[in-house]
Amino acid sequence: MSKPVVLKVNSATKRFGGLLAVNNLDFEVTEHEVLGLIGPNGSGKTTVMNLISGALKLSSGEIRLEEKIVSDLPAYKISQLGISRTFQLVKILPTLSVIDNVISGGVFGYHRMWGENAEETALHLLKKVGLAALAFKPTEQLTYIDQKRLELARALAGNPKLLLLDEWLAGLNPTELQIGIELIHSLRAEGRTIILVEHVMDAIRSLCDRCVVMSSGVKIADGEVAETLKNPEVIRAYLGDSDA
Numbered sequence: 001m002s003k004p005v006v007l008k009v010n011s012a013t014k015r016f017g018g019l020l021a022v023n024n025l026d027f028e029v030t031e032h033e034v035l036g037l038i039g040p041n042g043s044g045k046t047t048v049m050n051l052i053s054g055a056l057k058l059s060s061g062e063i064r065l066e067e068k069i070v071s072d073l074p075a076y077k078i079s080q081l082g083i084s085r086t087f088q089l090v091k092i093l094p095t096l097s098v099i100d101n102v103i104s105g106g107v108f109g110y111h112r113m114w115g116e117n118a119e120e121t122a123l124h125l126l127k128k129v130g131l132a133a134l135a136f137k138p139t140e141q142l143t144y145i146d147q148k149r150l151e152l153a154r155a156l157a158g159n160p161k162l163l164l165l166d167e168w169l170a171g172l173n174p175t176e177l178q179i180g181i182e183l184i185h186s187l188r189a190e191g192r193t194i195i196l197v198e199h200v201m202d203a204i205r206s207l208c209d210r211c212v213v214m215s216s217g218v219k220i221a222d223g224e225v226a227e228t229l230k231n232p233e234v235i236r237a238y239l240g241d242s243d244a
Contacts, residue, residue, distance in 0.1 A: 003033070004030065004031045004066070005028050006065070007028060007029040007195075008028045009026060010062045010063070010064070011025070011026060011060065011061035011062070012025040012061040012063060012071075013025070013058065014044075014047055014058060014217075020217055021044050021047045022047050022048055023216075025048065025061070025214075027212045027219065029195060032191045032193055033193055033194075034194045035208060035209065035212065036204040036207070036208035037049075037195055037196065037197045038199070038204060038213050039213050039215050040215060040237055043214040043215050043217065044216070046166055046167075046197065049195070049197060051063065052162075052195070053078060053083055053085045054070070054073060054075035055075055057071070065078070065081055065082060065161065066161070068081065070083070076108065079108060079109055079110070082110040082160050083160060083162045084109060084160035084163055084164070085155060085163070086148070086165050086166060088197075092142075092151055092154075093139070094139050094140065096139070097138060097139070098134050098135050098137055098138075099119065101139065102122035102125055102126060102150070102153045103118045103119060103122045104154060104157075105156070105157030106122065106157035106158055109157055109159070109160060110158040110160050112158065113157075118157075122135075125157060126150075129149040130149060130183075131149050144172075145172055145176045145180070148168060148172075149183075152165075161193060162193050162194075163192055163193065163194045164195050164197075166197045167199065169181065169203055170199070170200075180203075181200075181203050184196070185206070185207065188207060201229070204229075205229075210223060210225065210228075211228050211229075213228060215233075221233060
């Protein structure tokens with residue numbers, strides 16, 4: 001029996017003036033799937049994440065969360081319907097404590113929580129990401145990886161149907177990178193549905209069920225990870241022609 005489709009991207013196109021950043025993109029994500037969205041720098045991956053989350057609006061096409069068209073909705077509505085994300089450049093709320101950052105994700109997310117329930121959930125998530133000891137500290141005390149952990153906990157606080165991780169592993173040293181991969185593994189083991197934009201191929205190979213490859217705004221491959229990474233067009237997109 002096939003798994004339910006959580007997200008469906010149909011003919012998604014985004015133009016910035018004369019620049020065609022995403023061109024007629026189609027793909028879908030099924031329940032409990034971890035999908036890698038990969039490609040060279042400038043291929044349109046983060047633009048796609050922004051389109052899915054509502055930070056940008058489509059020029060044409062549509063995006064559906066389950067059966068509902070969400071591409072015409074503002075970002076906060078999309079979040080309330082069950083799509084949560086982290087950002088390529090970490091975005092935390094600097095005037096709030098660590099725990100209040102996480103609580104904000106529960107208050108405004110898919111499964112909205114208040115009061116003691118929100119605080120208990122936030123403490124549980126901070127323990128999960130390794131920040132329990134810093135729960136009531138100001139965010140200015142956090143290291144870079146701890147800021148990333150905090151942003152992840154906040155994204156999880158609303159228990160989203162779909163989690164978008166935009167280069168969440170970027171900028172980590174080798175030890176931190178292994179911690180990060182193990183943390184995403186734990187989300188996969190929970191049955192989370194995830195789209196992972198990442199340049200760390202070891203993470204793509206170990207975490208993803210499938211990957212979609214983009215180049216210059218166009219999908220050039222879509223399939224099981226090992227076979228897709230062997231695709232000559234994918235290799236050419238990353239490395240260029242051998243006779244160039």
